[in-house]
Amino acid sequence: MELEDLVRLRRARDRMDRDYAQPLDVPALAAGALMSPGHFSRSFRAAFGETPYSHLMTRRIERAKALLRRGDLSVTEVCFAVGCTSLGSFSSRFTELVGESPSAYRARRHDAAAAIPACIVKVHTRPVRNGEAQLSPSS
Known part of the structure:
Protein backbone atom coordinates (compact mmCIF):
# COMPACT_ATOMS: atom_id res chain seq x y z
CA MET A 1 0.00 0.00 0.00
CA GLU A 2 1.26 3.45 -0.88
CA LEU A 3 2.25 5.86 1.88
CA GLU A 4 -0.14 8.49 0.47
CA ASP A 5 -3.02 6.02 0.74
CA LEU A 6 -2.13 5.27 4.35
CA VAL A 7 -2.08 8.98 5.17
CA ARG A 8 -5.55 9.43 3.63
CA LEU A 9 -6.86 6.36 5.46
CA ARG A 10 -5.51 7.68 8.75
CA ARG A 11 -7.23 11.01 8.13
CA ALA A 12 -10.50 9.19 7.47
CA ARG A 13 -10.08 7.18 10.69
CA ASP A 14 -9.27 10.36 12.61
CA ARG A 15 -12.42 11.94 11.16
CA MET A 16 -14.49 8.98 12.39
CA ASP A 17 -12.90 9.25 15.84
CA ARG A 18 -13.57 12.99 15.99
CA ASP A 19 -16.96 13.22 14.24
CA TYR A 20 -18.46 9.88 15.35
CA ALA A 21 -21.82 11.54 16.17
CA GLN A 22 -22.17 12.98 12.66
CA PRO A 23 -23.86 11.07 9.84
CA LEU A 24 -20.84 9.37 8.27
CA ASP A 25 -20.98 6.79 5.51
CA VAL A 26 -18.43 4.92 3.44
CA PRO A 27 -19.03 6.87 0.20
CA ALA A 28 -18.43 10.22 1.95
CA LEU A 29 -15.34 8.93 3.78
CA ALA A 30 -14.03 7.36 0.57
CA ALA A 31 -14.49 10.61 -1.34
CA GLY A 32 -12.49 12.41 1.35
CA ALA A 33 -9.74 9.82 0.93
CA LEU A 34 -9.84 10.17 -2.88
CA MET A 35 -10.81 6.49 -3.29
CA SER A 36 -13.79 4.54 -4.56
CA PRO A 37 -15.99 3.18 -1.76
CA GLY A 38 -14.96 -0.42 -2.46
CA HIS A 39 -11.24 0.36 -2.59
CA PHE A 40 -11.56 2.50 0.55
CA SER A 41 -13.27 -0.30 2.51
CA ARG A 42 -10.75 -2.94 1.42
CA SER A 43 -7.78 -0.65 2.09
CA PHE A 44 -9.15 0.44 5.48
CA ARG A 45 -9.59 -3.17 6.55
CA ALA A 46 -6.09 -4.08 5.33
CA ALA A 47 -4.55 -1.12 7.17
CA PHE A 48 -6.49 -1.26 10.46
CA GLY A 49 -7.86 -4.80 10.71
CA GLU A 50 -11.53 -3.82 10.74
CA THR A 51 -14.07 -2.31 8.37
CA PRO A 52 -14.83 1.42 8.47
CA TYR A 53 -18.33 0.62 9.79
CA SER A 54 -16.94 -1.54 12.61
CA HIS A 55 -14.47 1.16 13.60
CA LEU A 56 -17.16 3.84 13.64
Whole structure:
Protein backbone atom coordinates (compact mmCIF):
# COMPACT_ATOMS: atom_id res chain seq x y z
CA MET A 1 0.00 0.00 0.00
CA GLU A 2 1.26 3.45 -0.88
CA LEU A 3 2.25 5.86 1.88
CA GLU A 4 -0.14 8.49 0.47
CA ASP A 5 -3.02 6.02 0.74
CA LEU A 6 -2.13 5.27 4.35
CA VAL A 7 -2.08 8.98 5.17
CA ARG A 8 -5.55 9.43 3.63
CA LEU A 9 -6.86 6.36 5.46
CA ARG A 10 -5.51 7.68 8.75
CA ARG A 11 -7.23 11.01 8.13
CA ALA A 12 -10.50 9.19 7.47
CA ARG A 13 -10.08 7.18 10.69
CA ASP A 14 -9.27 10.36 12.61
CA ARG A 15 -12.42 11.94 11.16
CA MET A 16 -14.49 8.98 12.39
CA ASP A 17 -12.90 9.25 15.84
CA ARG A 18 -13.57 12.99 15.99
CA ASP A 19 -16.96 13.22 14.24
CA TYR A 20 -18.46 9.88 15.35
CA ALA A 21 -21.82 11.54 16.17
CA GLN A 22 -22.17 12.98 12.66
CA PRO A 23 -23.86 11.07 9.84
CA LEU A 24 -20.84 9.37 8.27
CA ASP A 25 -20.98 6.79 5.51
CA VAL A 26 -18.43 4.92 3.44
CA PRO A 27 -19.03 6.87 0.20
CA ALA A 28 -18.43 10.22 1.95
CA LEU A 29 -15.34 8.93 3.78
CA ALA A 30 -14.03 7.36 0.57
CA ALA A 31 -14.49 10.61 -1.34
CA GLY A 32 -12.49 12.41 1.35
CA ALA A 33 -9.74 9.82 0.93
CA LEU A 34 -9.84 10.17 -2.88
CA MET A 35 -10.81 6.49 -3.29
CA SER A 36 -13.79 4.54 -4.56
CA PRO A 37 -15.99 3.18 -1.76
CA GLY A 38 -14.96 -0.42 -2.46
CA HIS A 39 -11.24 0.36 -2.59
CA PHE A 40 -11.56 2.50 0.55
CA SER A 41 -13.27 -0.30 2.51
CA ARG A 42 -10.75 -2.94 1.42
CA SER A 43 -7.78 -0.65 2.09
CA PHE A 44 -9.15 0.44 5.48
CA ARG A 45 -9.59 -3.17 6.55
CA ALA A 46 -6.09 -4.08 5.33
CA ALA A 47 -4.55 -1.12 7.17
CA PHE A 48 -6.49 -1.26 10.46
CA GLY A 49 -7.86 -4.80 10.71
CA GLU A 50 -11.53 -3.82 10.74
CA THR A 51 -14.07 -2.31 8.37
CA PRO A 52 -14.83 1.42 8.47
CA TYR A 53 -18.33 0.62 9.79
CA SER A 54 -16.94 -1.54 12.61
CA HIS A 55 -14.47 1.16 13.60
CA LEU A 56 -17.16 3.84 13.64
CA MET A 57 -19.59 1.70 15.63
CA THR A 58 -16.90 0.77 18.15
CA ARG A 59 -16.18 4.45 18.67
CA ARG A 60 -19.89 5.20 19.05
CA ILE A 61 -20.37 2.39 21.57
CA GLU A 62 -17.30 3.59 23.51
CA ARG A 63 -18.87 7.02 23.84
CA ALA A 64 -22.28 5.53 24.61
CA LYS A 65 -20.77 3.59 27.52
CA ALA A 66 -19.40 6.82 28.97
CA LEU A 67 -22.77 8.57 28.63
CA LEU A 68 -24.64 5.62 30.12
CA ARG A 69 -22.26 5.50 33.10
CA ARG A 70 -23.22 9.11 33.89
CA GLY A 71 -26.84 7.96 34.17
CA ASP A 72 -28.47 11.29 33.33
CA LEU A 73 -29.61 10.34 29.80
CA SER A 74 -32.01 7.65 28.68
CA VAL A 75 -30.82 4.86 26.38
CA THR A 76 -32.74 6.49 23.52
CA GLU A 77 -31.09 9.87 24.15
CA VAL A 78 -27.66 8.22 24.24
CA CYS A 79 -28.41 6.35 21.01
CA PHE A 80 -29.08 9.58 19.13
CA ALA A 81 -26.32 11.52 20.93
CA VAL A 82 -23.66 9.16 19.56
CA GLY A 83 -24.95 9.36 15.99
CA CYS A 84 -27.03 6.21 15.70
CA THR A 85 -30.39 6.56 13.99
CA SER A 86 -32.02 3.26 15.02
CA LEU A 87 -32.51 2.31 18.65
CA GLY A 88 -32.85 -1.36 17.69
CA SER A 89 -29.58 -1.43 15.74
CA PHE A 90 -27.82 0.53 18.48
CA SER A 91 -29.05 -1.85 21.20
CA SER A 92 -28.11 -4.93 19.17
CA ARG A 93 -24.62 -3.64 18.42
CA PHE A 94 -24.12 -2.47 22.01
CA THR A 95 -25.12 -5.90 23.34
CA GLU A 96 -22.85 -7.61 20.82
CA LEU A 97 -19.82 -5.51 21.76
CA VAL A 98 -20.37 -5.07 25.49
CA GLY A 99 -22.08 -8.31 26.43
CA GLU A 100 -25.11 -6.71 28.05
CA SER A 101 -27.92 -4.45 26.91
CA PRO A 102 -27.58 -0.67 27.15
CA SER A 103 -30.35 -0.62 29.78
CA ALA A 104 -28.58 -3.23 31.92
CA TYR A 105 -25.27 -1.40 31.54
CA ARG A 106 -26.88 1.90 32.54
CA ALA A 107 -28.67 0.33 35.54
CA ARG A 108 -25.65 -1.22 37.20
CA ARG A 109 -23.27 0.67 39.44
CA HIS A 110 -20.11 2.17 37.99
CA ASP A 111 -18.63 3.59 41.22
CA ALA A 112 -15.44 1.55 40.93
CA ALA A 113 -14.46 3.33 37.71
CA ALA A 114 -15.11 6.80 39.16
CA ALA A 115 -11.70 7.00 40.89
CA ILE A 116 -9.78 5.80 37.83
CA PRO A 117 -8.52 8.37 35.29
CA ALA A 118 -10.73 8.50 32.19
CA CYS A 119 -7.87 7.58 29.85
CA ILE A 120 -7.30 4.32 31.76
CA VAL A 121 -11.03 3.52 31.94
CA LYS A 122 -11.28 4.04 28.18
CA VAL A 123 -8.53 1.51 27.48
CA HIS A 124 -9.98 -1.14 29.78
CA THR A 125 -13.62 -0.67 28.80
CA ARG A 126 -13.13 -0.48 25.03
CA PRO A 127 -15.78 -2.63 23.37
CA VAL A 128 -14.49 -5.84 21.80
CA ARG A 129 -16.49 -7.65 19.15
CA ASN A 130 -17.56 -11.17 20.08
CA GLY A 131 -15.37 -13.69 18.33
CA GLU A 132 -12.18 -11.63 18.57
CA ALA A 133 -9.62 -13.93 20.07
CA GLN A 134 -7.92 -12.72 23.19
CA LEU A 135 -4.59 -14.51 23.15
CA SER A 136 -3.41 -15.80 26.44
CA PRO A 137 0.27 -16.34 27.24
CA SER A 138 -0.21 -20.09 26.74
CA SER A 139 -1.58 -19.61 23.18
